[in-house]
Amino acid sequence: MAVDTVIMPNSAEAIAEAARRILAGECVAVPTETVYGLAADATNGEAVARIYEAKGRPSFNPLIVHVGTIDMARDIADFSPTALGLAEAFWPGPLTMVLPHREDSPIADIVTAGLPTIALRLPSEPTMRRLLSKVGKPLAAPSANASGQLSPTLAAHVEKSLGGRIGLIVDTKHPPHHGLESTIVAVREEGIELLRAGPITVEQIGAVTGTGVSEALTGKIEAPGQLLSHYAPSKPLRLNAIDADEDEYHLGFGEIGGDSSLSLKGNLEEAASLLFDALHFADASDRHRIAVAPIPETGIGVAINDRLRRAAAGSAG
Ligand code: TXA
Numbered sequence: 001m002a003v004d005t006v007i008m009p010n011s012a013e014a015i016a017e018a019a020r021r022i023l024a025g026e027c028v029a030v031p032t033e034t035v036y037g038l039a040a041d042a043t044n045g046e047a048v049a050r051i052y053e054a055k056g057r058p059s060f061n062p063l064i065v066h067v068g069t070i071d072m073a074r075d076i077a078d079f080s081p082t083a084l085g086l087a088e089a090f091w092p093g094p095l096t097m098v099l100p101h102r103e104d105s106p107i108a109d110i111v112t113a114g115l116p117t118i119a120l121r122l123p124s125e126p127t128m129r130r131l132l133s134k135v136g137k138p139l140a141a142p143s144a145n146a147s148g149q150l151s152p153t154l155a156a157h158v159e160k161s162l163g164g165r166i167g168l169i170v171d172t173k174h175p176p177h178h179g180l181e182s183t184i185v186a187v188r189e190e191g192i193e194l195l196r197a198g199p200i201t202v203e204q205i206g207a208v209t210g211t212g213v214s215e216a217l218t219g220k221i222e223a224p225g226q227l228l229s230h231y232a233p234s235k236p237l238r239l240n241a242i243d244a245d246e247d248e249y250h251l252g253f254g255e256i257g258g259d260s261s262l263s264l265k266g267n268l269e270e271a272a273s274l275l276f277d278a279l280h281f282a283d284a285s286d287r288h289r290i291a292v293a294p295i296p297e298t299g300i301g302v303a304i305n306d307r308l309r310r311a312a313a314g315s316a317g
């Protein structure tokens, strides 16, 4: 059944309204420093089910739980000294840790989809933090897009994907600080495993823990973000494109100008924060295909290239 989707500019009033709806069991789209999240009370199974319903997401795909404080996180998961060190170094911020889920955790079962672990993150975006403190409960929040679509970095993307299916979108009116989904690591006794590349690099993590981060995947898909086709525009996408054909929308970087540039200065942070909006825009243009200039494989460039390879693998071509 279609619902009215209200878009409220970020304000104390918008946060109060978001908190009211969340405590009443609704899910609400809110900005984070990475992408917009579709947030619901993680302790309320019915509320969380509404997230899966709005996204059309397969229910075996577990959700990230967002917390307002490290104490709240420690009521949910067991933190090894390594996990605590990572929390101290990178929280608040775009690092998600997959940790052992505590037996006495208040989180609804549907959030973890039957796994013995739980994905936790303490976000830095002020709007999300105010909401977390107003609600006073952990919030389950996947990216606020219909399952299989690109993650939203603007309220307009959320509206296009989920309009009529959710009641409220809080709009910051600016692109997110990072613009790519959080880095996900599993912190296990045997070591740290990268499940999804993101704004926090393996080098930064290794510098804190003094150990390497293994990228060897276990074979079994733990984070469906690992599925190559997860982030898909509807048009064929080509990477490392120095030139483009006439029917290609060319996204430039640095010296390669293209039809529009991810960053004229060749700044990777800027490119990351604009990437998804640029892909949404190119996807909606009148060209039939998308081409993207080469992006250096350093720093957050690793995560940009990861998302672009997934987009290329999942696109219609
Ligand atoms: O930046 C982000 O992480 C955004 C914002 C909204 O916080 N959220 C986000 O959520 O990207 P989502 O649901 O689109 O991606 C979460 C990923 C999924 O691929 C899911 O499978 C994985 O995290 N995940 C969740 N719980 C897990 C667990 N216990 N073990 C392994 N992977 C898990």
Ligand code: MG
Pocket: 142, 143, 151
């Ligand atoms: Mg997602």
